[in-house]
Amino acid sequence: MHIMEGYLPASHCVAWGAVSAPFVIAGAARVKQVVREHPQVKLLLAASGAYVFVLSALKLPSVTGSCSHPTGTGLAACLFGPSVTTVLSAIVLLFQALLLAHGGITTLGANIFSMGIVGPFVAYGLYRTMPAVGFSVPVAIFAAATLGDLSTYVVTSFQLAFAFPDPVGGIFGAALKFLGVFAFTQVPLAISEGLLTVIVWNLLGKYSRDELSTLGALQGRAA
């Protein structure tokens, strides 16, 4: 669940927009470059975007007795890197802000920062480092997708805490409260996203080896 329209002070909206904009611009350039240099992965890029679409539409019940939805960004981040994922997330966030009154245009910058930047960078970082220290690739994919998802909502909680510090507990006190709403609810959903992403990864390993090795080359390593 993203920050709702009008629920961040205007100055925060502008600030988060200014932070996110360069990532979106760099990501768009990267998407263009990937499509130009490796046209054969275009369909996989679309499928990764489709995965974000599906998972963002699934509002799931959680152990807290409330609902939220996964982000679906971990897959694209592992396949194409975080900056491409920023663009995919921005598209989904815009779709939901315009057609579903979910998230918002004023809060778009803040929501792109949490879902399109921090989540994918966390996921990509884990995907790249965990196998190097001895974890198997499926475990790394699971951790990447799960913690990418969870970190998005941790960031959302802090973004709201910066805007609405608690009169008693300050920013940190407010963050704890927002974490209670967003992050705790998200734990089982993030695990679900991790499991689903491993399923898709297994299918890719079976049917899309050539594309995976193209992307491996794209990320500057042997696949």
Add this chain to the structure above:
Amino acid sequence: MMKRNLLLLCGVIVLAVGPLVFHSKTAKFSGSDDQASALISRIQPGYQRWAMPLWQPPSAEIESLIFAVQAALGAGLLGYYFGRRRGYAEGKEASEGRATH
């Protein structure tokens, strides 16, 4: 691989159904974003929401329609992708089989 994927899928189903069973009598399962806006008005009671969505689905039905369209578009494309890849892999296998005989 299929067996492992089925197991993983079972995990997802348990995680989704578990809360429904566990909280069947008590929870409302409202959205965490609604809870967050309620929390904001408790922390800062005077806060005025300064922007409203440009357009809002006129009813919960229309909202669920659009969410379903979103999921269907995504799932359709994913299905197309894997169907294509699978057909490609099988076609390649078949032609390689012919080549060796």
